[in-house]
Amino acid sequence: GDPLCRELVGEIVQHLGAAVGNIINFLNPEMILLGGGLLEGKGKYLNSIREWARRYAFREAFEATRINFASLDKHTSIRGAAALFCHERLRWRGLGQGA
Numbered sequence: 001g002d003p004l005c006r007e008l009v010g011e012i013v014q015h016l017g018a019a020v021g022n023i024i025n026f027l028n029p030e031m032i033l034l035g036g037g038l039l040e041g042k043g044k045y046l047n048s049i050r051e052w053a054r055r056y057a058f059r060e061a062f063e064a065t066r067i068n069f070a071s072l073d074k075h076t077s078i079r080g081a082a083a084l085f086c087h088e089r090l091r092w093r094g095l096g097q098g099a
Helices: 003-027 037-043 046-056 059-063 076-092
Strands: 031-034 066-069
Touching: 003 031, 003 037, 003 046, 003 059, 046 066
Parallel strands: 031 066
Antiparallel strands: none
16 A cells, blocks of 8 residues: 555566567567566466556557466476477487477
């Protein structure tokens, strides 16, 4: 309920939405999954982040991108990093797809 806290969270949500919009413009992904402390509680700020992303992204790119809340466990980041390492290692050796 603290007004300063609400203002700060609002700014963080705006900046995160701007970052998502820029990622959409740069990478044109099919989906962006967001998670972490700010989005705990079933994505409380997800709609606000989407709205800010809409303002920063190109319309066609934004409409083609799904932005969802990732309800993942605390070890997901570690698994993702390990998978990326394995993929890059195989690619470096010329064994992965698209090598």
